[in-house]
Amino acid sequence: xxxxxxxxxxxxxxxxxxxxxxxxxxxxxxxxxxxxxxxxxxxxxxxxxxxxxxxxxxxxxxxxxxxxxxxxxxxxxxxxxxxxxxxxxxxxxxxxxxxxxxxxxxxxxxxxxxxxxxxxxxxxxxxxxxxxxxxxxxxxxxxxxxxxxxxxxxxxxxxxxxxxxxxxxxxxxxxxxxxxxxxxxxxxxxxxxxxxxxxxxxxxxxxxxxxxxxxxxxxxxxxxxxxxx
Amino acid sequence: xxxxxxxxxxxxxxxxxxxxxxxxxxxxxxxxxxxxxxxxxxxxxxxxxxxxxxxxxxxxxxxxxxxxxxxxxxxxxxxxxxxxxxxxxxxxxxxxxxxxxxxxxxxxxxxxxxxxxxxxxxxxxxxxxxxxxxxxxxxxxxxxxxxxxxxxxxxxxxxxxxxxxxxxxxxxxxxxxxxxxxxxxxxxxxxxxxxxxxxxxxxxxxxxxxxxxxxxxxxxxxxxxxxxxxxxxxxxxxxxxxxxxxxxxxxxxxxxxxxxxxxxxxxxxxxxxxxxxxxxxxxxxxxxxxxxxxxxxxxxxxxxxxxxxxxxxxxxxxxxxxxxxxxxxxxxxxxxxxxxxxxxxxxxxxxxxxxxxxxxxxxxxxxxx
Numbered sequence: 001x002x003x004x005x006x007x008x009x010x011x012x013x014x015x016x017x018x019x020x021x022x023x024x025x026x027x028x029x030x031x032x033x034x035x036x037x038x039x040x041x042x043x044x045x046x047x048x049x050x051x052x053x054x055x056x057x058x059x060x061x062x063x064x065x066x067x068x069x070x071x072x073x074x075x076x077x078x079x080x081x082x083x084x085x086x087x088x089x090x091x092x093x094x095x096x097x098x099x100x101x102x103x104x105x106x107x108x109x110x111x112x113x114x115x116x117x118x119x120x121x122x123x124x125x126x127x128x129x130x131x132x133x134x135x136x137x138x139x140x141x142x143x144x145x146x147x148x149x150x151x152x153x154x155x156x157x158x159x160x161x162x163x164x165x166x167x168x169x170x171x172x173x174x175x176x177x178x179x180x181x182x183x184x185x186x187x188x189x190x191x192x193x194x195x196x197x198x199x200x201x202x203x204x205x206x207x208x209x210x211x212x213x214x215x216x217x218x219x220x221x222x223x224x225x226x227x228x229x
Numbered sequence: 230x231x232x233x234x235x236x237x238x239x240x241x242x243x244x245x246x247x248x249x250x251x252x253x254x255x256x257x258x259x260x261x262x263x264x265x266x267x268x269x270x271x272x273x274x275x276x277x278x279x280x281x282x283x284x285x286x287x288x289x290x291x292x293x294x295x296x297x298x299x300x301x302x303x304x305x306x307x308x309x310x311x312x313x314x315x316x317x318x319x320x321x322x323x324x325x326x327x328x329x330x331x332x333x334x335x336x337x338x339x340x341x342x343x344x345x346x347x348x349x350x351x352x353x354x355x356x357x358x359x360x361x362x363x364x365x366x367x368x369x370x371x372x373x374x375x376x377x378x379x380x381x382x383x384x385x386x387x388x389x390x391x392x393x394x395x396x397x398x399x400x401x402x403x404x405x406x407x408x409x410x411x412x413x414x415x416x417x418x419x420x421x422x423x424x425x426x427x428x429x430x431x432x433x434x435x436x437x438x439x440x441x442x443x444x445x446x447x448x449x450x451x452x453x454x455x456x457x458x459x460x461x462x463x464x465x466x467x468x469x470x471x472x473x474x475x476x477x478x479x480x481x482x483x484x485x486x487x488x489x490x491x492x493x494x495x496x497x498x499x500x501x502x503x504x505x506x507x508x509x510x511x512x513x514x515x516x517x518x519x520x521x522x523x524x525x526x527x528x529x530x531x532x533x534x535x536x537x538x539x540x541x542x543x544x545x546x547x548x549x550x551x552x553x554x555x556x557x558x559x560x561x562x563x564x565x566x567x568x569x570x571x572x573x574x575x576x577x578x579x580x581x582x583x584x585x586x587x588x589x590x591x592x593x594x595x596x597x598x
Contacts, residue, residue, distance in 0.1 A: 010388035010396075016530030019558070026558045042388065042396040058333045060394035125524070139525040183527050187554055211557050211565065215550040 017055025054090025113149025127161035138181025253321025267463035346370025366391035480595035
């Protein structure tokens with residue numbers, strides 16, 4: 001049973017990020033894989049899950065979500081085998097620290113060796129990232145500038161937009177994917193949703209045709225992204 | 230028009246008139262039209278879509294008359310309140326809309342609060358929705374507030390306290406935070422079975438659809454009471470309002486009859502979807518993502534499209550594939566319309582829900598019935 005949990009969508013769901021959970025659920029179910037989706041509320045404990053999703057949020061709610069996650073079992077569940085897809089504020093929360101409301105530094109969960117400081121300007125617009133031999137497309141809207149530690153790899157190289165720092169976007173560890181692209185990112189990039197699913201399930205997946213393939217092709221064409229081999 | 234000279238000019242043009250301003254994420258245009266209609270007689274108001282100072286100046290310049298109601302873009306409200314010295318400020322609601330431009334909805338509430346709590350004019354009255362925590366946060370510092378207890382369905386942006394960020398507790402018809410911030414108790418107007426403004430009951434029987442429009446009417450009637458319009462008089466006139474800049478109207482296009490509905494963001498969409506009848510099953514939805522719409526259509530995932538199961542949705546507009554993908558994951562029957570000439574003709578009028586620029590296109594391309 002694939003258990004998907006969207007954490008605190010009331011706080012971290014500014015950009016339709018809850019859609020990522022729905023996409024994973026539906027792409028699993030349509031392949032006949034038993035799956036469940038839970039949206040975890042403010043007053044609930046973090047449940048057992050195969051994969052957790054963290055979305056974007058405003059400064060105040062981001063701090064509150066970080067406090068709630070720090071108190072509960074989230075970190076230990078991730079360390080003992082659960083996977084995470086983190087977008088925007090979620091990406092920042094997993095790191096050592098982030099800055100909200102001016103330049104005040106706030107302690108993150110420290111699960112990943114990254115630090116986010118306030119950028120000199122806000123980054124709002126289309127984001128395209130080269131991840132291996134694929135494009136990842138989405139929309140970014142954040143004021144963070146994220147620096148990766150020496151042992152953590154970026155998710156990919158930025159071709160449009162800013163991502164972490166104008167050069168790379170997000171990060172990737174064994175069980176964590178993080179990006180500044182919302183959209184939501186798993187709806188816009190069906191290949192990425194399937195890569196996450198296949199990794200979590202530990203098996204290869206049958207292809208699944210959907211209108212999302214057309215959407216993905218259209219977004220890549222609009223951003224003048226040439227196909228990668 | 231230079232934005233620098235606008236505020237000063239706007240201030241001069243507004244001087245000596247009775248001004249009501251209306252702002253909020255959803256319902257601005259409709260509520261402004263309700264106030265203009267409900268006031269009775271000649272009322273100066275701004276043209277649809279021109280809700281920034283240049284549009285306000287255009288409405289006032291060369292227009293004699295003492296009664297003015299202005300729809301104001303949320304981001305421009307502080308500036309317009311400072312310059313026009315309004316008699317009444319109507320605050321409808323605040324939720325996520327075009328976040329690529331207005332970034333954070335809480336910051337907006339903060340800016341509103343600053344201008345309303347420091348306003349020097351003792352005559353200023355704020356008419357505010359008591360069920361929207363962000364609106365309450367914005368209005369609470371004003372000297373005179375008329376709180377309106379109206380049903381407010383979208384609270385997706387108000388789960389954490391605007392004052393201290395702790396979780397808000399929502400229960401039955403109330404909400405509060407452990408820090409003491411809570412729904413106001415001193416309610417002026419209530420919309421339940423009927424509408425009561427102060428001690429005057431009235432029966433709302435609107436010609437336009439949607440419970441959300443009854444809430445808008447309640448705030449309009451409350452605002453008009455502040456400038457001396459009797460509740461029975463304003464309600465009678467507002468009940469007869471049928472056409473708000475083409476919204477809710479039936480229009481012809483080729484052999485089709487459509488009812489044009491505007492929805493620009495999750496809360497607006499949620500409200501509009503609740504007005505769609507089970508028949509006909511066909512519903513047209515047109516989505517663009519130009520600058521005026523907000524360039525980021527990710528909000529589609531915040532709209533409960535699952536309520537459209539049983540319908541067949543025709544996806545139109547420049548971002549029809551984003552819509553189609555959303556509907557596919559919602560398990561809603563859809564068709565991607567690449568060629569609008571192929572749309573099937575249905576006997577009954579079809580609901581056509583469109584966001585801002587898509588709505589404008591359809592309004593221009595259709596004719597009144």
